Amino acid sequence: MTSPTKKSSHHSPNQSLDLASNSSVPHHTPLGISHQTPHDLNVTSNVKSFSLRPPRLTRLTHNTNSTSNPSGLLPFQTFLPGWTPDSADSSQNFESSSNTAKPSLTYYPSNEPPCYLRNDTNLVFPDTDKGLGPCAVTYDQYVRDALVHLKDPTVFKQLSKEEAWARAHLIESNIRSWLTSHKKAIDKDAVNYIEDHLHRNRHSPLGKFYTLYKIHKQRTPTGFPTRPVCSDATSLPHGLGKWVDTQLQPVAKAQPSYFQDSYSLKKLLSDTDAPPNALLFTADAKSMYTNIRTGPALTHISHLLRQEAGRTFHHYDTQALIEAIELVFTNNILQFGDTYWQQISGTGMGIAPAPPWATIYYAIHENRIIPRWTSNVLLYRRFIDDIIGIWVCDTCPEHNNTLWAQFKADMQQWHGLEWEFSGLSQSCNYMDLTLTISGRTIQSTLFEKAQNLYLYLPPHSSHPRGPLQSLIFGNILRIHRLCSTPNEIQKHSRAFFRRLINRGHNSSTITPIFHKATHNARAYMQRTPDDHTHRQHTLQTKTDTTIFFRLKYHPQDPTARDIQQAWQTTIASPPNDVPLTQLTNVDGFSMPIQSLTIAYSRPLNLRNQFSVRNIENRGLTVSSYLT
Numbered sequence: 001m002t003s004p005t006k007k008s009s010h011h012s013p014n015q016s017l018d019l020a021s022n023s024s025v026p027h028h029t030p031l032g033i034s035h036q037t038p039h040d041l042n043v044t045s046n047v048k049s050f051s052l053r054p055p056r057l058t059r060l061t062h063n064t065n066s067t068s069n070p071s072g073l074l075p076f077q078t079f080l081p082g083w084t085p086d087s088a089d090s091s092q093n094f095e096s097s098s099n100t101a102k103p104s105l106t107y108y109p110s111n112e113p114p115c116y117l118r119n120d121t122n123l124v125f126p127d128t129d130k131g132l133g134p135c136a137v138t139y140d141q142y143v144r145d146a147l148v149h150l151k152d153p154t155v156f157k158q159l160s161k162e163e164a165w166a167r168a169h170l171i172e173s174n175i176r177s178w179l180t181s182h183k184k185a186i187d188k189d190a191v192n193y194i195e196d197h198l199h200r201n202r203h204s205p206l207g208k209f210y211t212l213y214k215i216h217k218q219r220t221p222t223g224f225p226t227r228p229v230c231s232d233a234t235s236l237p238h239g240l241g242k243w244v245d246t247q248l249q250p251v252a253k254a255q256p257s258y259f260q261d262s263y264s265l266k267k268l269l270s271d272t273d274a275p276p277n278a279l280l281f282t283a284d285a286k287s288m289y290t291n292i293r294t295g296p297a298l299t300h301i302s303h304l305l306r307q308e309a310g311r312t313f314h315h316y317d318t319q320a321l322i323e324a325i326e327l328v329f330t331n332n333i334l335q336f337g338d339t340y341w342q343q344i345s346g347t348g349m350g351i352a353p354a355p356p357w358a359t360i361y362y363a364i365h366e367n368r369i370i371p372r373w374t375s376n377v378l379l380y381r382r383f384i385d386d387i388i389g390i391w392v393c394d395t396c397p398e399h400n401n402t403l404w405a406q407f408k409a410d411m412q413q414w415h416g417l418e419w420e421f422s423g424l425s426q427s428c429n430y431m432d433l434t435l436t437i438s439g440r441t442i443q444s445t446l447f448e449k450a451q452n453l454y455l456y457l458p459p460h461s462s463h464p465r466g467p468l469q470s471l472i473f474g475n476i477l478r479i480h481r482l483c484s485t486p487n488e489i490q491k492h493s494r495a496f497f498r499r500l501i502n503r504g505h506n507s508s509t510i511t512p513i514f515h516k517a518t519h520n521a522r523a524y525m526q527r528t529p530d531d532h533t534h535r536q537h538t539l540q541t542k543t544d545t546t547i548f549f550r551l552k553y554h555p556q557d558p559t560a561r562d563i564q565q566a567w568q569t570t571i572a573s574p575p576n577d578v579p580l581t582q583l584t585n586v587d588g589f590s591m592p593i594q595s596l597t598i599a600y601s602r603p604l605n606l607r608n609q610f611s612v613r614n615i616e617n618r619g620l621t622v623s624s625y626l627t
Contacts, residue, residue: 125610164340168205185317197239230348241352252356255363279424285385337622365414443484476517
């Protein structure tokens with residue numbers, strides 16, 4: 001039963017958002033950035049206690065300039081007016097970019113949450129697909145775009161609230177029965193994990209439906225296409241789904257087409273000898289998750305699991321896993337606003353085991369097809385719904401076209417899944433790589449979409465120092481790993497430096513970090529596989545002797561150095577007392593803890609405040625759009 005329609009005036013504004021600067025409010029931050037206000041702090045000499053007053057949130061403003069915008073999608077502007085991500089950079093070193101204009105931001109403090117924009121029922125702020133940042137869209141447009149997916153009767157069935165909750169109670173009962181039936185086949189930690197999620201989610205047992213906007217795709221007369229997401233984090237089957245994911249991952253990774261990440265693919269392609277008549281191709285599945293038919297997928301994957309159990313794989317109990325898969329993939333009950341839905345076919349993006357499930361499902365077909373094409377397909381790999389391959393052309397162009405067409409047709413013959421193929425080419429963009437055949441080798445560099453806003457943390461964001469260093473070290477290492485030539489490494493390192501300057505970072509602060517990160521990346525690339533294995537073992541050993549202090553970060557809290565000093569003087573090695581590592585218990589075992597790691601978490605940021613997973617009280621009820 002749906003709730004009554006909320007009466008409110010509602011329209012689709014066509015204004016753009018304007019974020020301008022005000023240096024008098026230094027710690028107020030945009031979406032995705034943490035904000036903390038000053039609080040009263042009382043710290044003892046041993047950093048044992050301190051009192052806090054809750055932080056305030058911030059208020060942002062937007063202008064009301066109207067422009068024609070029939071799609072309802074509003075541009076969430078980059079925080080540097082006039083800056084384009086791929087602008088030319090003539091600098092010869094990191095420091096030469098330091099005079100770039102600083103980002104422009106304006107915020108207005110408020111003593112009471114929520115923010116002004118959150119109170120604006122005309123706007124919601126969903127994320128875009130491919131991690132391209134947030135966007136603003138009218139509430140009316142967002143609901144209509146979401147209902148395009150939910151009103152497809154071949155994929156979703158609408159339920160009343162009573163039906164959804166009754167279904168949730170039945171799901172809980174079935175999962176508990178499964179736990180009882182297979183308790184000997186499941187380890188105790190897994191049982192506790194599943195039961196914990198059942199307990200925590202029983203008061204809000206349904207998944208949440210939301211959409212991502214595909215701004216990198218072609219815009220249609222009604223707006224941009226969207227990707228449906230079925231988040232199961234709050235649902236009853238979530239814990240069981242996580243367990244299924246751990247069981248299916250080894251099976252997915254054993255498939256011939258599987259590769260772990262972009263670097264694994266880059267290494268594979270670098271070692272490939274491409275003949276003169278070789279060309280690259282890519283393919284992208286059309287709405288793969290939605291178009292995986294649940295019935296055939298359950299049948300084929302169950303058959304594979306039974307066939308390979310005890311022969312290829314020894315880590316799962318066949319019957320327990322198959323029953324768990326069915327429980328997870330046939331019980332996706334979702335809430336969207338005041339409406340409730342059951343997914344009756346397809347796979348929900350956002351369900352924990354969806355990636356290995358999709359990987360295995362199509363691998364069953366391609367494992368039969370690809371061996372037939374060894375004369376033409378020199379290399380074939382797939383990352384869930386994205387294919388990359390090397391095609392060896394026939395000497396006769398006409399015959400080659402026939403073979404290419406037949407290969408594409410063979411790939412389509414699997415329970416309605418459709419693949420959109422690129423043409424054959426010397427160069428292609430695949431995931432985050434641009435790949436190019438050069439002679440008999442394949443070279444790579446980074447591929448970055450033009451719509452990427454590069455929303456790195458600005459310096460005034462309420463974060464500890466560690467994330468900035470980790471960001472620079474991680475991205476510089478990624479550049480060195482994925483780019484084939486020194487020129488490309490230098491080009492992308494400079495661009496990354498420039499983007500951090502554009503976000504407000506100071507050249508004198510980040511330049512030393514860049515130099516250290518570059519040195520680290522070069523040293524990393526020189527290590528052998530044995531070196532990496534040894535370092536990983538050393539890190540794991542250190543982790544086993546480390547205790548973690550979990551702390552929500554606030555800039556006016558004691559510093560990490562203060563906390564470490566307090567740890568040393570009060571616990572680890574107090575003056576005139578026995579060091580912690582020399583203490584023993586009643587059985588004579590010594591204390592294994594040798595170090596303390598401070599594990600910071602962040603408070604809720606503005607992005608959390610603008611979440612579109614809960615859109616109640618945002619305008620007309622969703623059910624109003626169904627009448």
